[in-house]
Amino acid sequence: MIGAVRIIFVLAAFILLVVSLVPFQYVFMKLNHVFQRRLPRFFHRLVARLFGFRVKTIGTMSEDRPLLLVSNHVSWSDIIVLSTVGEVSFIAKSEVRTWPVFGYLAYLQRSVFVERAKRGKTGKQASEIATRLAAGDAMVLFPEGTTSDGNRLLPFKTALFGAAHAAIREGGVSQVTVQPVSIAYTGVHGMPMGRYHRPIASWPGDVELMPHLKGILKEGAIDVEITFGEPMVIDTNTDRKLLARVMEERVRSQLQSSLLGREIKPD
Template identity: 65%
Template sequence: MMSWVRFVFASTIFALVTLFALPLQYLFVKAGWNLQTKFPLRFHRIAAKLLGLRIHMHGDMATERPLLLAANHASWSDIVVLGSLKEISFIAKAEVADWPLFGMFAKLQRSVFVEREKRGKTHDQASEIATRLAAGDVMVLFAEGTTSDGNRVLPFKTSLFGAAQVAIRETSVETVTVQPVAIAYTRVHGVPMGRFHRPLISWPGDVPLGPSLIGLLKDGAIDVDVWFGEPMTIDSKTNRKTLARLMEERVRAMMLSSLLGRDLVTPAGESQESVIPVDSAILKDAKKL
C-alpha cells in the first residue's frame, strides 16, 4: 500500500515539475541562453530525488575541454543519474527522439541522435558530435551501444569514439580528453542488490519503459555509485579501437569496485597510492556476477 502512495505522490510532483520545466527549457534552447545547460541539471536533481536515487560520486569530471565521457549503460535512469551531477549532453540512439515525453526531454537537453546500424552515416554523426565537443559541450557516449543487465560491462563499440578525432581533424582543437565513467547500482533500501533485485533498475532493450518507470517510482531508495576515472588526452594519431578497449577496461574495473566491494581502482582527482592492479582473476569474478 505504501509503495502505491509513494508512486502517486512522486508521479504527481514529477508531472507538475515537468509541466513547469519543459516550456522554460524550450525557451532557453531557442534563445541560446547559457541556462539551456544549467537548467537540466536542476531538473535531473529533482527527478533523482523523486525516483529515490541516492547517488555517490567517486572522483570528479575532468576540467579539460573538449571532453568526451565514455560510460556503461544499464538503465534509462542513467540519464537522470549523470544529468544530476554535471552540465552534460548525451549521445542517444535515434529512436529515443520518437519516445513519448522522454524524446522531448532528450531533444531539450540537446542530445545528439545517432543511427548506429547505418555505417554510411557514421562520419556525419561523428562530425555533429565533434562540432559540439569543439564548442565546449561535454558529451556522454554510452559506448556499449545498448543497455546491459547492470551486472557487467558489455564490449564497447568503437565507431563513435572516432568523433574525438574528427573534432581534431575538422576543427581548431589539437587534442580531446576522453574520460571513463562507470555507473553501478549497488543497494535497494540499504540491502545489497543481487540478481533478484537487479530487474528493479536494469532495463534491457526488450523491457517496456512504462513498467520500469512505475516500478522505480513505487520502490525507490536505490544507491548508485558513479565513478569518474582517470582521463586520457588523445590526438590525431590515437587509434580509436585501442582507445575504446582502454576505456572499456577502466569502466569495468571501476564498476567492479562497487559490485565486488573492493578498492580496485582510484577515481580521478584522488591519491593514486592505494591503487590495486586489476588482474585477470578479478576480471573473471565479474563474469560470475
C-alpha cells in the same frame, strides 16, 4: 496500497516539474543561453530525489574541454543520475526521440541522436558530435550500444569514438580529453542490491519502459555509485580502436570495484 499512493504522488510531482521548467529550457535553447546547459542538471537533481535515487560520486568529472565521457549503460535512469553530477549532453540512439515524454526531454537536454545500425551515417554523426565537443559541451557516449543487466560490461563498439578525432580535425582543437565513467546500482532501501535484485534497476532492451518505471517508483530508495576514472588526453595520432579498448578496460574495472565494494585494477 502504499506503493500505489507513492507512484501517484511522484508522477503528479514529476508532471508539475516538467510543466514548470520545460518552457524555460525551450526558450534558453532558442536564445542559445548558457542556462541551456545548467537547467537540465537542476531538473535532474530534483527528479533524482523525487524518484528516490541516492547518488554517490567517486572521483570528479574532468574540467578539461573538449570532453568525451565514456560510460556503461544500465538503464534509462542513467540519464537522470549522470545529469545530477555535471552539465552533460548525451549521444542517444535515434529511437529515444520517439519515446513519449522522455524523448522530448532528451531533445531538451540537447542530445545528439544517432542511428547506430546505419554505418553509412557514422561519419556525419561523428561530425555532429565533434561540433558539440569543440563548442565546449561535455558529451556522454554509451559505447555498448544498448543497456546491460547491470552486472557486467558489454563489448564496446568503436565507431563513434571517431568523434574525438573529428573534433580535432574539424573543430580546430589540438586535443580531446576522454574520461571513463561507470554507473553501478548498488543498493535498495539501504541493503546491498546484489546480482539477484539488480533487475530492479537494470533495464535490458526486452523489458518495456512503463512497467520498469513503475517498479522504480514503487521502490523509492535506490543507491547508485558513479565513478569518474583517469582521463586520457588524445590527439590525431591516437588509434581509435586502442582508445576504445583502454576505455573498456577502465570502465569494466570501475564497475567491478563498485559492485564488489573493493578496488579492481584494469588488466
